[in-house]
Amino acid sequence: MSAGSITRISGPVIYAQGLEDAGLYDVVKVGKAGLIGEIIKLKGDLATIQIYEDNTLMRVSEPVECLHRPLSVALGPGLIGSIYDGIQRPLPVLKSLSGAFLAPGLAGEPLDTQKKWHFVPAIKEGDPIAPGTAFGIIKETDSIVHRLIFDSLVPACTAATVAPEGDYTISATLVKSSDGKEYTAMSYWPVRTPRTFKEKQVTHEPLVTGLRVIDVLFPIAKGGSAAVPGGFGTGKTMTQHAIAKWCDADIIVYIGCGERGNEMTEVLTEFPTLIDPRTGRSLMERTVLIANTSNMPVAAREVSIYTGITIAEYYRDMGYHVAVMADSTSRWAEALRELSGRLEEMPAEEGFPAYLPTRLAEFYERGGMVTTLESKKGSVTIIGAVSPPGGDFSEPVTQHTKRFVRCFWALDRDLANARHYPAISWNDSYSEYTEDLIAYWDAIDPSWDTLRSRTMEILKKERRLADIVRLIGPDALPDEQRLILLTADMIKNGFLQQSSFDKVDMYCAPPKQTLLLTCILTFHELAENAIKSGSPLLKISALPIREKLIRLKSSLENEKVQEGQAVIQEIRTAFARLGAAQGAVSA
Amino acid sequence: MRGLEYHGILRADGPIVIAEHRENVGFSELVSLRDRTGEDRLGKVVDISEQAIAVQLFSENTGISIDGSWIEYLEKPLTFRVGDGIVGRIFNGLGEPIDGYPPIMSSDLRDINGSPINPSARVYPRDFIQTGISAIDGMNTLIRGQKLPIFSGNGLPHNRLAAQIVRQAKVLSGESQFAIVFAGMGIKYDVARFFIDSFEKSGVLARVVMFLSLADSPSIERLVTPRTALTAAEYLAYEKNMHVLVVMTDMTNYCEALREVSAARNEVPSRKGYPGYLYSDLASLYERAGKIEGCEGSITQLPILSMPNDDISHPIPDLTGYITEGQIVLERDLSQRGIYPPIAGLPSLSRLMKDGIGEGMTREDHRDLAAQLFSAYAYVRSVRDLAAIIGEEELSDRDKVFLGFGDRFEREFLAQGEFENRSIEQTLDLGWKMLSILPESELVRIPPKLIEKYLPRAAEPEAKE
Missing domain, CATH: 3.40.50.300 (P-loop containing nucleotide triphosphate hydrolases)
Structure with a gap:
């Protein structure tokens, strides 16, 4: 390990010299407290380092040690459910070390080294090893199966020994390769390098x-x-x-x-x-x-x-x-x-x-x-x-x-x-992504694409009309255009707005999403026809079904989406009645 | 080294003094600089290299000379002496008593910069604080452990509002020990006096710790004032298990001081000349609010800042809003119409409100009622814009109803007396009374069963107004 010394301290940026053979983005331990840092610039013998912890009272000429490896994260079973700080120190462990406040210079194992995981091997002795070979599985949580896979840093060879099925900690050797390397359930990967894929x-x-x-x-x-x-x-x-x-x-x-x-x-x-x-x-x-x-x-x-x-x-x-x-x-x-x-x-x-x-x-x-x-x-x-x-x-x-x-x-x-x-x-x-996803939605509701483009069209028209309304007031608009405002309002309140506190509304499954829109747009279509045949908008907006549609998002549960067909029927009935009444008046 | 004074400095430039390099000087270390007249000033080390040391002074710099200065390095960061005796006392920004009474008897020194709270040690704040102010309790609920700033402007009654909150704030679920920490940064003497008098009148003065760095103190001292105050607050909250309400005013003066120092250090400025780290710096103050595990106490922050030119997108309110858990915005227009408190209905927000209200905490209808009031009042604003162009007579009947709602909402719900203390039930009932002005079919944000239960029926005479 090459030891250097601090020559300048400027906030979280430190300058050090005497670090032999240091590379860019190598991890360094700075000062007597051993604070973690990273080399971000090199110029001759002078290294510029950013440190990840508070450096109050750090002094010039304190030692700096270069670890000759880039900043890496520990990967293995136990990540799920964890909470880490920015450099993967487990916060609950730090809490047990320094209490409710974070003190500089603390370290903690990112993954629990004591916990035993049930390992099931996927290869046997003599099998070839290469990047991408899964050598075992561990059930990490009830819903996550953790596949242990050799990453691209592993040279191709064969497995000399493979541990039998059983409970192991993350530091136990699971596979020994023919070239003498030992592999555990945990591996490291440098954070600034994307992991490889095919x-x-x-x-x-x-x-x-x-x-x-x-x-x-x-x-x-x-x-x-x-x-x-x-x-x-x-x-x-x-x-x-x-x-x-x-x-x-x-x-x-x-x-x-x-x-x-x-x-x-x-x-x-x-x-x-x-x-x-x-x-x-x-x-x-x-x-x-x-x-x-x-x-x-x-x-x-x-x-x-x-x-x-x-x-x-x-x-x-x-x-x-x-x-x-x-x-x-x-x-x-x-x-x-x-x-x-x-x-x-x-x-x-x-x-x-x-x-x-x-x-x-x-x-x-x-x-x-x-x-x-x-x-x-x-x-x-x-x-x-x-x-x-x-x-x-x-x-x-x-x-x-x-x-x-x-x-x-x-x-x-x-x-x-x-x-x-x-x-x-x-x-x-x-x-x-809209175009790319049409195929997926076709399986749920083939009308998805039409629904969304009609919705966007109404919202766009509403925006233009709103500009006019701002100048002359809504009363000056004809009923067809005021209907756009009314429908847009229903779309906003009954579809776009979503409460994260309402138990039914907080999550909306795809079939319910298209159903809600279908209902509102059916209403719009029938209302358009009704206006054409002489019904005043005032009567349409007074229909009780309108308020029901706005509330449908929180009254219809995801599992009961088929009941939505009855609602569409209800809309049709309401307009049929309205039409009949209108017919009677005109007669 | 401690007890050893070094003679002479290399350069004096505003609040920054450059001295020759010495061994064993630590970053952020406290420095005492004695000038030619023998007066001591405090400062801290902000940059060290092998040649020189940069020191930022906390006090004014008149009379510092190159050869006549002596520097002592104190081997510790700036600290504040904490102990039982701090409650009821008045300190300057650096934490020295200025009320004429003896110094604090304690050997317990705390670094005023504190340490960040481990996020996994925090307790999510949920206890509702009743301030007795409808606009806050009903619409932007204050929660114990929250940081909720007041965005104000010059000439608006933010001080009266803060004093009213301090006077009336209480937690419904029983009483416990409380204390108030007051940090005044760059405020005028009369403002400080107003707070002292108001604390005295409401009988809480004996529970107040005051830190005053008035307008005539050096601006650099303002950088330290809130940190000293929060150190006192942390001591009271996390060691003495008190519920501490921290009032900090005026944060704008703090930020100005930060800009001044940053400019003196030739740093690259970001927006409007403020340093790029203004966000992180403000966060290191505001994030010191909260509750932690295994501790009864809590720190609730009520910072006050005046928005330069009433501009909410100015970097100071903007960055504050990104850190704090909501904001209470005062509006000049409301104030000019004689409405007190002039709390703007729409831009005000309390982020922690959602988890501190509802059944068991305030009342089951609180959340939906507030959502409906916000939504209706937002519509009122757009109707008013329209009315300004086409005239009120041209509005549709529906819009006229909303206009009437808006006026009464402001005059009856938002407005209240400076000494009027409304219970949460009164506030919520008043909210329902306001909603009863609107047709029931407009109340789409409220589930029908709550409307059934709480909406006053039209039989009341005033509904016909």
């Missing part, structure tokens, strides 16, 4: 979120990427929580990057009590949390995103569909800016470093649907929150993010103010 695939399967505005209007595919930008208080975190709770991914990696401590506590207290509708198990049994809150060291915030996505890729390689929630990528970009400022780099826009777009691109490109080394199908879907200053989407982080995501869920201040949640704006949002 090839990327085009994706035709949606990530069903249970949020109507997303699934129908702006759907996201498994392996896709989406950005959720919004000013403060518009519900970014609430939207991410809702997706994390109800989306049909197998595993959720939730990265709290520079956000509030209480939000992570909320996930920690709420998720174990919620039941995953698909597996019937607690939601915490499919969740990994990375919590680097806003008051924790800023350099660790920068790396937390990579820690999270590496864990996600690890499960993807077992053939799972993983969804990553990154809340918030703006805080990550700000960490980049802060470190860049300390390095006295030339700033580009708004003080952000010029390499911000490159880093964003690299991050979002780590998502995707892939054929794994084992030739299975797995995916990582990335949903990143963006917190634009002043809610202004023209700022650099939002603008650059837009270039690398294909789904944009813009949160709207006015909707949030009216407590219309999720406050996803139908004017500014878009999804480029």
